[in-house]
Amino acid sequence: MFEAIGLKSRIVVYADTPIGTLSNRCYGQFIEHLGECIYGGVWVGRDSKMPNENGFRLDVLEAVKDLNPPLVRWPGGNFASGYHWEDGVGPLSRRPRRYDLAWGAEEPNLFGTDEFVEWCRLIGAEPFITVNAGNGTPEEAARWVEYCNSNRNTYYSSLRREYGHNEPYNVKLWGVGNELYGEWQIGSCVDGAECARRTLEFANEMRKADPSIELVAVGCEDPEWNLEMVKGSGKCFDYLSVHYYAPGNKPYKELVAVPVHVEQMLRNTHGLVEATRRKYGVKHEIKLAFDEWNVWYPEAKEPLFTQVTRVKDAVFTGGILNMLQRLCSIVPISNFAQTVNVLPLIIAASDGRMVLTPQYLVFKMYCSNKGARVLRTLADSELYLSNEAGGYVPYVDASATASEDGATVYLYVLNRSEDDSVELRVDFKGFTPRSGVQEFIAGENAEDRNTLEYPDRVRVEQASVEATDGGVGIVLKPHSVNVLRLHG
Numbered sequence: 116m117f118e119a120i121g122l123k124s125r126i127v128v129y130a131d132t133p134i135g136t137l138s139n140r141c142y143g144q145f146i147e148h149l150g151e152c153i154y155g156g157v158w159v160g161r162d163s164k165m166p167n168e169n170g171f172r173l174d175v176l177e178a179v180k181d182l183n184p185p186l187v188r189w190p191g192g193n194f195a196s197g198y199h200w201e202d203g204v205g206p207l208s209r210r211p212r213r214y215d216l217a218w219g220a221e222e223p224n225l226f227g228t229d230e231f232v233e234w235c236r237l238i239g240a241e242p243f244i245t246v247n248a249g250n251g252t253p254e255e256a257a258r259w260v261e262y263c264n265s266n267r268n269t270y271y272s273s274l275r276r277e278y279g280h281n282e283p284y285n286v287k288l289w290g291v292g293n294e295l296y297g298e299w300q301i302g303s304c305v306d307g308a309e310c311a312r313r314t315l316e317f318a319n320e321m322r323k324a325d326p327s328i329e330l331v332a333v334g335c336e337d338p339e340w341n342l343e344m345v346k347g348s349g350k351c352f353d354y355l356s357v358h359y360y361a362p363g364n365k366p367y368k369e370l371v372a373v374p375v376h377v378e379q380m381l382r383n384t385h386g387l388v389e390a391t392r393r394k395y396g397v398k399h400e401i402k403l404a405f406d407e408w409n410v411w412y413p414e415a416k417e418p419l420f421t422q423v424t425r426v427k428d429a430v431f432t433g434g435i436l437n438m439l440q441r442l443c444s445i446v447p448i449s450n451f452a453q454t455v456n457v458l459p460l461i462i463a464a465s466d467g468r469m470v471l472t473p474q475y476l477v478f479k480m481y482c483s484n485k486g487a488r489v490l491r492t493l494a495d496s497e498l499y500l501s502n503e504a505g506g507y508v509p510y511v512d513a514s515a516t517a518s519e520d521g522a523t524v525y526l527y528v529l530n531r532s533e534d535d536s537v538e539l540r541v542d543f544k545g546f547t548p549r550s551g552v553q554e555f556i557a558g559e560n561a562e563d564r565n566t567l568e569y570p571d572r573v574r575v576e577q578a579s580v581e582a583t584d585g586g587v588g589i590v591l592k593p594h595s596v597n598v599l600r601l602h603g
Contacts, residue, residue: 124591140447188244289321
């Protein structure tokens with residue numbers, strides 16, 4: 116039974132006015148050698164008593180595969196700035212056990228490049244590798260590109276074949292370092308100018324190994340840093356990265372307003388990139404890679420960084436994904452941090468139990484219901500005042516996509532209100548819905564979560580959608596994420 120209606124809203128979807136194409140890399144994931152993300156989460160080893168496929172934990176593998184993630188970023192994160200990739204290839208028995216300077220842990224190197232690429236192929240994702248631009252060298256990075264992509268008879272491509280992988284991996288997307296602006300990072304840079312110079316050196320050698328690769332350079336929220344990066348090395352990279360973690364201890368109404376702030380931040384960052392590119396004669400377009408984002412609770416501390424997210428975090432997640440659809444022309448890459456056990460979508464316990472968080476359920480709804488074209492969508496909604504957003508925020512947030520043939524429209528709608536349902540009317544221009552299904556996540560309250568003891572407290576629910584007068588009318592439960600699949 117739905118709650119009493121407290122709010123009303125109207126949405127207009129312009130199915131004949133696409134604003135861009137939804138990138139295949141939009142709903143990406145991120146895994147790092149941190150806590151139990153890789154070891155115990157993604158990888159348990161071939162001899163493990165835990166059910167596995169060639170060493171990959173089977174229940175996690177199947178859960179990630181169900182998301183159909185388009186892209187996975189690896190090996191870090193902070194870990195990347197001290198990782199030497201040659202430690203992680205070849206026979207497992209000969210791989211060295213190293214001390215990980217980034218996280219103060221022991222790294223057994225049982226999961227390396229070959230395992231990562233194999234896992235990506237099993238889940239159907241494109242690999243995105245971040246090279247060590249901290250205490251690594253351009254030569255080391257170029258050798259990694261050669262190992263992955265070359266079909267020559269030179270040393271590193273031959274080494275890949277020797278280890279049983281005859282065909283090149285053809286990894287197209289490479290990150291040149293991670294968060295080099297931060298003193299917490301191994302080999303951090305003093306300013307953007309130093310990072311730009313380092314990026315030039317890495318890009319030069321990596322592209323000599325494979326001129327076809329795409330490069331992601333280190334950016335951040337600091338305009339001065341980003342200006343120096345584009346000025347000094349914009350000619351050699353394709354994307355500038357931005358990371359953002361929302362503090363989880365914010366009040367509900369502020370947490371779910373964070374995507375409004377992030378959207379403006381990303382628009383501002385791209386505007387600066389464009390202005391700098393024009394001023395300094397960088398001829399090719401530079402887009403943004405939002406390649407680490409999530410909510411981060413105080414409980415998520417070293418060494419495991421575990422947290423159990425709630426329905427309110429699902430609303431936050433839906434807000435970020437709606438935002439990314441609207442920004443499809445300038446932010447084609449994103450990566451949720453992280454997929455398993457660390458700030459996780461999936462909690463995989465050592466006793467074999469597994470939990471799918473409300474955030475996971477949002478990704479599953481969005482990834483299972485998406486069209487190629489992003490549509491212009493306008494929402495008329497009541498507002499509330501948010502300090503996080505620096506102004507008024509609509510209770511209802513919406514985005515839409517359409518299939519290539521225009522026969523199906525997918526509408527993604529949040530109700531940010533913690534207490535009130537919304538009576539929603541949706542009208543269309545250039546599309547007439549005839550039938551549809553509404554999937555939604557709400558729980559009983561915004562603090563509901565799935566745990567090892569109660570793994571199904573929050574789930575995806577369904578309701579039918581009736582078309583009337585060329586549109587549809589539905590009810591949005593409080594604190595809910597909704598996806599409508601409408602057929603014309």
